[in-house]
Amino acid sequence: MADFFEQLGEILFLDIETASQTESLEELNPRMQEEWLKKEKLIRTENPDREPGSLYFDRAGIHAEFGKILCVGVGFFQVKRKENKLQFRTKVFSNSDEKELLSEFHALLTKKKWILCAHNGKEFDFPYLCRRMLIQGIALPEPLQIAGRKPWEVRHLDTMDLWRFGDYKYYTRLELLAAVFDIPTSKEGIDGSEVNTTFYKEKDLGKIEKYCLKDVEVTARIFLAMHPQPEEMELEIISTEESKKEAGE
Template sequence: MNNFLSELSDVLFLDIETASCEPGFDALPGRLQEEWVKKEKLIKKPEEDIAEGSLFFEKAGIYAEFGKVICVGVGYFKFDKEKGELIFRTKSFASDSEYDALFEFSELLRKKQWVLCAHNGKEFDFPYLSRRILINRIPLPEPLQMAGKKPWEIRHLDTLELWKFGDYKHYTRLELLAAVFDIPTSKEGIDGSQVNDAYYNQNDLQAIREYCLRDVLVTAQIYLAFQGLPPEIEFEVINLDLDQE
């Protein structure tokens, strides 16, 4: 158990929330407008007859070339030997300046040889973060670097991939895994489909922070369940954001 707790402290659980890079299609530079129109033709339904740019607000946030990171939520376990307690510390990096949020997150990654863990992280979170970090002209932190590395040298865990057990046709939502493992839902307040509206129309970055950190906690609990730990395992959650208020 001690070895497991020691290794667990090296795992950085994370989740990102993204939005379109601009509040509307018309705000895009001309070159990006042209590229979005081409993208839109590929993603719209065949039967849809839509005006150019009409899908931008709804869809652009999932593409790193047309979106931006508005929040990175992280969490990690630490075992307090004196109290004999397991603690889960969480923190969010969120700002109206994507550069500031990504720079602070990158600095965290440089402090330790983290193992990164996210749900669908290998398909979404890790590549999206890497692309946006480079677009912001920030040096890519080592945990996100993949070029020249052997597969076993890449320290990425993905709870979706772990759950597939080699079944590459199978996609399972984080919320479904939470339900089957009887883990409290993270879908309180807003959900992922409402992030763009919360950011641009409601100006509610705090609600986005809270939603993001709830997903981080659920991902961490699912990872513990994958290790065969009982659902009643207790740990204290400390939100480091609150120390800054």
């Protein structure tokens, strides 16, 4: 049990929220517009009747080449043994300037030898962060450097990967695992399909930040549920400024 709680404090739980690079396809430079239309041909096999370019607003945000990161939510645990309490400290990085946002997140990743954990992080969050950092001219921080490393040298955890138990055909939504473990939903305000509309149409980045942080919390709770301990500890959520100090910023 001691080993588990010792490792727990080394894990940085994270979630990213993304949007299309621009509100409309026409705002992209002509070269990128052409590339999107080629990319979209593969997507439109599922929607053959859609007009070329019509999927940009709904689908571009999931592709790092055509999207951008709006916010990165993070959280980490501190064990308070005397109080029999687990404190989970959270913070969200958001900025209309993606390069500044990623530079701030980069600085956090250099403060400590973190183990990174996200839901579907190995297939989405981690590679998306790497691609957008390089596009913005930011060198990859050590926790995101995986080229040439052996699998056991990569300090990445993924709650979806953990739940697969080796069954790589098995995809499980974060919300389904939350329901299975009776963890409160993160989808009370918006869900992932509404992020682009919330950002471009409603101009409400704050709503996206709250949703992002809630996903971080749900991911952390799921990780705990997957590692039941004989000793139950009270969970306390502490956000933003206090987390900022503890993370060494």
